[in-house]
Amino acid sequence: MHNINFSHTPVLLNEVINNLNIQPNGTYIDATVGGAGHAIEIAKKLINGKLFAFDKDPDAISFSKEKLSGYSVALINEDFANMEKFVNEKVDGVLMDLGVSSHQLDNAKRGFSYKKNGPLDMRMSKTGESAKQILNFKSAKEIANILKIYGEERFAFKIANEIVLRRTYKAIETTEDLANIIRGVVPFKFKRQKNPCKKTFQAIRIAVNNEFLNLKKGLNSAFNLLKPKGRLLVISFHSLEDKIVKNFYKDKATGCICSKNFPICVCKNVKKANILNKKPITPNDDEISKNNRAHSAKLRVLEKL
Numbered sequence: 001m002h003n004i005n006f007s008h009t010p011v012l013l014n015e016v017i018n019n020l021n022i023q024p025n026g027t028y029i030d031a032t033v034g035g036a037g038h039a040i041e042i043a044k045k046l047i048n049g050k051l052f053a054f055d056k057d058p059d060a061i062s063f064s065k066e067k068l069s070g071y072s073v074a075l076i077n078e079d080f081a082n083m084e085k086f087v088n089e090k091v092d093g094v095l096m097d098l099g100v101s102s103h104q105l106d107n108a109k110r111g112f113s114y115k116k117n118g119p120l121d122m123r124m125s126k127t128g129e130s131a132k133q134i135l136n137f138k139s140a141k142e143i144a145n146i147l148k149i150y151g152e153e154r155f156a157f158k159i160a161n162e163i164v165l166r167r168t169y170k171a172i173e174t175t176e177d178l179a180n181i182i183r184g185v186v187p188f189k190f191k192r193q194k195n196p197c198k199k200t201f202q203a204i205r206i207a208v209n210n211e212f213l214n215l216k217k218g219l220n221s222a223f224n225l226l227k228p229k230g231r232l233l234v235i236s237f238h239s240l241e242d243k244i245v246k247n248f249y250k251d252k253a254t255g256c257i258c259s260k261n262f263p264i265c266v267c268k269n270v271k272k273a274n275i276l277n278k279k280p281i282t283p284n285d286d287e288i289s290k291n292n293r294a295h296s297a298k299l300r301v302l303e304k305l
């Protein structure tokens, strides 16, 4: 077996497989292959079909290469924002299972988790600007904005100012350095409610990986690649991410919004898709009890007209 331990329990697996409506001869994209938990179940249902599987993390690709050997899968180590450059045919379905994998969170060396001490890295692709560079070189205002916008952290300015003060004595190097700064700043009564590090770590991770811009680009690319009746499935794990997906779906599913009194349409909105589930699909209690990562998952399904 491969030397990278990549255990990751796929979230909402049955719901994903049912809603993708897999045709044995169809073409599909798993935009976030991770530990290939969803991908292998999609691949098993294909006879003459094809699966393109993307991940920007080279570890996910090398693990999945082994797990998916024997299946008709093209593995691509790229950001899903660029998927149109790599897929030159229309597809029947796209899955995007957003965020980080358990492997990334559990591996202290990747620096994603406030529960494990490691270098402040957080780069899914292992390239570009790391969390350490952001925290040690950006201004207090820039850091505060990241924490406020991507983490909705109410103590954004206090935490950012403390980071900038501390780094004048010693660079912020590890996840523990950052976690200690946050714990020192957040008042006691807020620390009791939730782990005070959660929002800051989420915000820095989003900034490091440019997650929102790439999500918007990925949604557009995926939609462009869909055949008529093709489906786009997105699983999100926090409200800011879900809002981007929800708004994108709403935009595609909205037709003319002109007043009935107008003789002709001036808004030029054309309905391009149907939202198949008005409310997001969420995991049942059984799944949540077996896999804590699933507790905040929301699956939304869009079908192109």
Ligand SMILES: C[S@@+](CC[C@H](N)C(=O)[O-])C[C@H]1O[C@@H](n2cnc3c(N)ncnc32)[C@H](O)[C@@H]1O
Binding pocket: 008, 009, 010, 011, 031, 032, 033, 034, 035, 036, 037, 038, 039, 054, 055, 056, 057, 060, 078, 079, 080, 081, 097, 098, 099, 100, 101, 102, 124, 214, 215, 218
């Ligand atoms: C939640 S995991 C996917 C787990 C997978 N569905 C499974 O069953 O094992 C998310 C994966 O998406 C990857 N990822 C996140 N954003 C990405 C992006 N913009 N482009 C490509 N891969 C991305 C991460 O590196 C991670 O491996």
